[in-house]
Amino acid sequence: MQKMPVVMTIAGSDSGGGAGIAADLKTFSMLGVHGTCAITSVTSQNTRGVLTSYDLPPEVVSDQISAVCEDLNPLWAKTGMLPSSDIIREVADCVRRYNFGLVIDPVMSAEAGGSLMRQEALSTLIDELVPLCDVITPNVHEAEVISGISIANMNDAKKAARVIGKKGVNYVIITGGHLKGSDLIYDSASNDYTMIPGKLVKGGTHGSGCTYSAAIAACLSRNYSLEEASFFSKNFVEQAIINSSSVGRGVAPVNQSGGILDSASRYHVFRNVKKAVHLVTGHRSFFRLIPEVGTNLAMAIPDAKSTEDVAAVSGRIVRLENTQVTVGDIDFGKSSHVARIVLAAMDFDPDIRAALNIKYSKEIIQICRDMDLSISTFDRQQEPKNVSTMDWGVSEAIISFNGSVPDIIYDEGGVGKEAMIRILGKNSINVARIASNIADQI
Numbered sequence: 001m002q003k004m005p006v007v008m009t010i011a012g013s014d015s016g017g018g019a020g021i022a023a024d025l026k027t028f029s030m031l032g033v034h035g036t037c038a039i040t041s042v043t044s045q046n047t048r049g050v051l052t053s054y055d056l057p058p059e060v061v062s063d064q065i066s067a068v069c070e071d072l073n074p075l076w077a078k079t080g081m082l083p084s085s086d087i088i089r090e091v092a093d094c095v096r097r098y099n100f101g102l103v104i105d106p107v108m109s110a111e112a113g114g115s116l117m118r119q120e121a122l123s124t125l126i127d128e129l130v131p132l133c134d135v136i137t138p139n140v141h142e143a144e145v146i147s148g149i150s151i152a153n154m155n156d157a158k159k160a161a162r163v164i165g166k167k168g169v170n171y172v173i174i175t176g177g178h179l180k181g182s183d184l185i186y187d188s189a190s191n192d193y194t195m196i197p198g199k200l201v202k203g204g205t206h207g208s209g210c211t212y213s214a215a216i217a218a219c220l221s222r223n224y225s226l227e228e229a230s231f232f233s234k235n236f237v238e239q240a241i242i243n244s245s246s247v248g249r250g251v252a253p254v255n256q257s258g259g260i261l262d263s264a265s266r267y268h269v270f271r272n273v274k275k276a277v278h279l280v281t282g283h284r285s286f287f288r289l290i291p292e293v294g295t296n297l298a299m300a301i302p303d304a305k306s307t308e309d310v311a312a313v314s315g316r317i318v319r320l321e322n323t324q325v326t327v328g329d330i331d332f333g334k335s336s337h338v339a340r341i342v343l344a345a346m347d348f349d350p351d352i353r354a355a356l357n358i359k360y361s362k363e364i365i366q367i368c369r370d371m372d373l374s375i376s377t378f379d380r381q382q383e384p385k386n387v388s389t390m391d392w393g394v395s396e397a398i399i400s401f402n403g404s405v406p407d408i409i410y411d412e413g414g415v416g417k418e419a420m421i422r423i424l425g426k427n428s429i430n431v432a433r434i435a436s437n438i439a440d441q442i
């Protein structure tokens with residue numbers, strides 16, 4: 001039997017399942033560590049805010065921590081909601097007694113409203129627990145409160161991080177919802193700063209801070225360096241935000257499984273495109289089908305929303321004498337043309353996720369007919385101004401085919417526009433096989 005790292009969260013419960021121990025345990029589970037928990041407070045909460053909270057007696061908090069530590073021996077823990085000075089002191093005693101590594105997420109209030117910490121507890125946290133921790137992960141607002149410095153830009157964030165570092169923390173990570181999406185890591189031993197670049201992603205963020213600090217603790221327990229842990233955790237939270245779902249009427253909770261599903265489907269699509277590219281580049285006569293503009297072969301992840309979700313050959317497949325070669329690597333977001341064909345087809349049938357373009361000739365269309373492929377067409381002369389040809393043409397061909405996606409969509413070109421055939425299918429290997437069959441016959 002394999003041995004999983006054990007990680008503990010010391011935090012509040014959120015009845016709405018979005019933040020606190022719910023977010024932490026979901027994160028631990030997604031990151032392959034065994035999650036344990038010590039509950040500090042039971043909040044009656046939903047996506048619209050905290051209604052009431054009931055703090056557990058401090059000794060019940062330390063009892064839970066002891067029960068976990070004396071059996072499961074977690075090497076890392078994270079704290080979330082620590083509502084009172086008494087609870088913070090119990091936690092500090094436990095950190096000294098059991099000596100686990102500690103990540104502090106200095107939770108002060110709920111995003112949707114409601115304080116999660118008594119006023120007097122803040123100085124206890126700073127004076128008695130912060131000096132015992134390895135990493136603290138405040139957002140900009142929390143960093144302002146702890147450091148007393150107001151933060152408008154990266155320079156202010158650096159000053160605040162230094163002040164917080166002086167309280168006895170090894171690493172301060174200021175998370176960047178307000179720093180244009182970038183995070184700042186301050187290493188107080190070497191006085192170094194590292195920026196982890198990011199982007200502001202759209203989606204629900206309830207539980208994002210909890211998820212981030214839980215991911216850091218999980219990564220550290222798997223022996224990631226702090227920089228690797230922050231890089232990974234940032235990406236994990238971005239994916240959790242992008243994949244959030246509005247399960248209630250307030251702020252949508254993040255979805256920890258989003259990133260993993262996304263990476264898994266990207267990996268699957270990447271491999272599929274790679275095999276498909278091998279099929280056509282290894283074919284003895286595929287070059288005969290390559291149009292002037294080159295061929296591309298694209299496949300989208302399920303639920304693709306933009307060309308970023310579609311993998312293709314970055315510089316297309318081109319003819320080189322009597323062979324065909326790829327120019328550039330397979331990657332997501334590198335094809336606009338063929339990727340748009342896929343996205344347009346997916347609007348009609350989400351199962352059709354791959355496309356490949358080849359040159360047009362009457363002979364090739366006849367071969368397609370003989371192969372019993374379904375065929376539709378559009379006329380470039382009819383194209384309205386200010387539309388994307390791929391979106392418009394592909395939709396036209398599908399609409400005139402009674403709304404279902406045919407195997408082949410072609411057009412005979414226009415002034416300065418090369419005529420083209422597109423092969424569509426469920427995955428890129430399928431369309432590459434069809435292309436190879438056509439090439440066999442030409």
Ligand SMILES: Cc1ncc(COP(=O)(O)O)c(N)n1
Pocket residue numbers: 011012013014019020021043045080081107109110111112116205206207208209210
């Ligand atoms: C029990 C508990 N812990 C932490 C948070 C903060 O999370 P958020 O700021 O995303 O609401 C919360 N709302 N509830």
